[in-house]
Amino acid sequence: MHSILFIVFLPMLAAIIGGLGNRMLGNTVVKSITTGALFVSCALSWPIFLGFLSGHAEPSVVPVLHWVQSGTMSFDWALRVDTLTAVMLVVITSVSALVHLYSWGYMEEDPDQPRFFSYLSLFTFAMLMLVTADNLVQMFFGWEGVGLASYLLIGFWFKKPSAGAAAIKAFVVNRVGDLGFMMGIFGVYLVFGTVSIPAILDAAPGMAGTTIGFLGHRFDTMTVLCILLFIGAMGKSAQLGLHTWLPDAMEGPTPVSALIHAATMVTAGVFMVCRLSPLFETSPTALSVVTFVGAATCFFAATVGTTQWDIKRVIAYSTCSQLGYMFFAAGSGAYGAAMFHLFTHAFFKALLFLGAGSVIHAMHHEQDMRFYGGLRKHIPITFWAMTLGTLAITGVGIAGTIGFAGFYSKDAILEAAFGSGKELGTFAFWMGICAALMTSFYSWRLAFLTFFGKPRWAGSEHIQHAVHDAHGHGHDDHAHDAHAHDGHGHDDHAHGHGHEDHGDGTAGYHPHESPLPMLIPLIVLSLGAVFAGLVFHHSFISEGDGEFWKGSLVFSEHLIHAMHEVPTWVKWAPFTAMTIGLLTAWYAYLKNPSFPATFVSQFGALHKFVYNKWFFDELYNFLFVRPAFWLGKVFWKQVDIGIVDRLGPDGAAWVVAKGSTYAQKVQSGYLYSYALVMLLGLVGAISWAMVG
């Protein structure tokens, strides 16, 4: 049996056993089964990846079960393994295994641990089905499966109303994207007569230049198909317009954010575009759309990231922004670079999220960075891990020499966008440079607010609770009062006060470093954040015309050359942007902490716009959510009851009963006579018809 069967189905079995066994099996058993299954999957995945890396392995397809056969439409359950899949396999199983392990510590006190671990394993199974799909429908199965798992995990703390709302929002917004995906599959079937991915990719070039009728107009066939499919990718990967669910998804436990909303599920859209790259290559229009959406998202999300206070939301917007990079890389034709950034991003973003989880754990579930500060001495390992993650995401490195993981992949993307020679490529390049500046700013802002400066913990209600629980009552009510009015926008405010009580803003709280199960993943992922770029960049983006990829995505040698030949200032631009971002953050949050407040008061409107996430939520609420409920009421009360019933059955009743309330008059005894009359009438009519 091929090891891919174990890789994919072990997590499924673990999820079923854990989910049904639940409290009968108990915490430790379920946690061991699910975590064990994931480590086995992970151990089996790396050899496959290394096989492709060394060039020995060949792509293969392992059939599992017949699925649907309807007329000429036919698709099966099957597991496809090629380079692209292998890359995803190691990303998914490694991060998932580490997140399982991490959750032993992070979820220690949760009463519903078996449920949590089962969901995690279920998610992993669905994600693996997605990346091993050999046809579009199985990809859609994985697509929806990860959506379900994401829904369940966002709503894991289902008693919290905000968690329930965020879970629904994630599912429904994703479904908007899925509408596009489904229509895309229907279109593909109509055009190619099959939904098998290899068959479509083979036939795609032959369809270039044809037109198809769609919604009453004629369009270029491949453009319609690619854009429909891309709408699906936009939903899953939280691109501008369909991104609103991702920040809210932070309601889920932090390990979930690391696994699903950073490293794996949200990258499914990028994976899809790369998997279908020969299809997208046939439509320049579709590629332009991909580039534009990616570039716009990367810019938009970065702006929002600079203003948020919730540590997880900053990282969430950062994820959204990084996904934008991957998309405009793909749109520029640099699919290898897109996958490479996906790969490195998985490590350093998972690291940042798990690090944030460790901070949150240490700070008694406080997530507001205004109440952090000075933590580097208290949680040193977390501090170092997050610093490495920050160095990786901001792309620290010396052009042409050496650097952290994000340096290789992000610079490759920017060079590819510039080198593609397309007009939109240049647009994407500048958007990317701006975003790189802001990435550096908000990442260092996060680091400085959290780990440097003086402690501002006393203002946090969570910390107050922790302290009161630990020491009884009453010893620093003052500190609490001092910061109660500190709720909005003036992080520096906390510095001036708080001295009078504890003198150090700690409120007497002592943060502790996280336990070992949480630290091991941080350390492992730190290694990834440092070395993933250095070790793998040859294979992913430069060596011998994409030999590594073995045709699993479109690899343009021409573009690689163009990337090498971009002007020197282009090569140094990301570094410059990163440095400016770092220095700004340093000035605003360490050197002169009153600067942000001054800035906000100067540019109040701009800050408000960005702080409120460009008002997307308000806009959608106004355009879709409220009208849906309003229309529902109108259709129900006015149309169904007011018109249909009044003219229909109630009208008839009124005629029969001449205005009196019919229902009161009829006794149940009448029913029998009605039934009898009906039956007799039937028999009579038929006899009459036959005799007559």
Next chain:
Amino acid sequence: MNGFPILSLMMLVPLVGAVACLLTEAKAARSIALIATLIDFALGVLLWANYDVGGAQWQFQEKVELFAGFNWALGIDGIALMLIMLTVFLMPVCIGAGWNSIEKRVGEYNAAFLLVEVLIIGVFTAQDLYLFYIFFEAGLIPMYLIIGIWGGTDRIYASYKFFLYTLLGSVVMLIAMLWMVNEAGTTDIPTLMAYDFPKEAQTWLWLAFFASFAVKMPMWPVHTWLPAAHVQAPTAGSVILAGVLLKMGGYGFIRFALPMFPEASAQFAWLVYWLSMVAVVVTSLIALVQHDMKKLIAYSSVAHMAIVTIGLFSFNVQGLEGSMIVMLSHGLVSGALFLGVGVIYDRLHTREIDRYGGLATNMPYYALFMMLFTMASVGLPGTSGFVGEFLSLAGIFQVSTWVALIATTGIILGAAYMLYLYRRVIFGEQKNADAAAMLDLDLREWLMMAPIAAAVLWMGVYPESFLAPMRQDIAALDARIARARPHGDATLAVAKAQPKTQDAAHEGAHH
């Protein structure tokens, strides 16, 4: 099974059971009904096992001439087989659902259900037009009684509404049938299915059948009886109504309207599309604002049935097979959802959504089952709901991308109202002490839920078991209606050709 009248036997068993129920006291009546339905289920399994997939179109045929050309003629094809399986599978569950909650007139109650089973099997097996009509109309009488006698407080109004709607439709259908028999000179359904009625006649014959089937389906705007009936019906009544009785409308379309009047079907396809599109959007939005669990699921049924009609009238194999799977899936899933409502209704005696909340805490297994059925209703791949919905929509996409787009919005709206329901009932804080004190599923409820859950997953992962028996019959129907197939708007044009203006005009003419 050569010559053994298994179909008649399947009707005889519940009939004998019904008589026995009337004659015995409550406790025995329940057991008799359960045994009778289980025997019927076993016979159904036997029927399926002996059904020759790929064999003759009509199998297990029986024919006894009664009088004046009126025949006791039975026989099934794969389509009927699947619907019979659905019926005999759900029937024991229905008996189980009323096991404790029905306390008055227990004998009559169980007899009524057994009678429903007899008549529904009759509908799906009848090969004589009049015989079909009798079963088709008479099947409603016991249902009507179930709502009227064992229903909720407003049961009389509901049963009256149900009766009025369905009666109006059936009268015109009867007249059409009389004319058809006169024209074709036979009451034999297989013969009529191959008979070419004149095109002018087809128009009004189709409309007459449509009047009856559209109500049964139910299609918008003749759907208002359904929420009323569901809300008032006892749990088992809702299960059988949503699970099986609604399928009679779809069966009518696939057995009569399409093969007998292909040209008229094509002529009225856009009427069906429009009503279905409106139903998908409007009833989904209505479901979103409901406060009553049963009403919400009832409205969602209307939206799902609209996917069935859209698939049926897409005139291709995917559409037809998809519609059949949606019918089977909806039978299981909405049946299960009504059972789920019944489970908590039995404990708290209210269907008001706001009276619940946080059930995941005290009823974890109930929450698990409801999550599965909610996802199946939403059409998550891997469940039965997806296979049917996907094929139906793939079918209609080949005819009209506009209709496909509007109908596919159902996947968004469906997710919204079902998850909103789930959130309010099962997630959230336990804000009501009495709801928080409810116990999780007992053994009886497990026995009802688990088999349906298994069937839903089976149909989602390996639908071939269900598609295979129907394949040949759908192909035959597809060939029969091929001549009237509408021209799709998504036709390909070869490279560099000018845009085909007539295609655009053809499509545009429909708007």
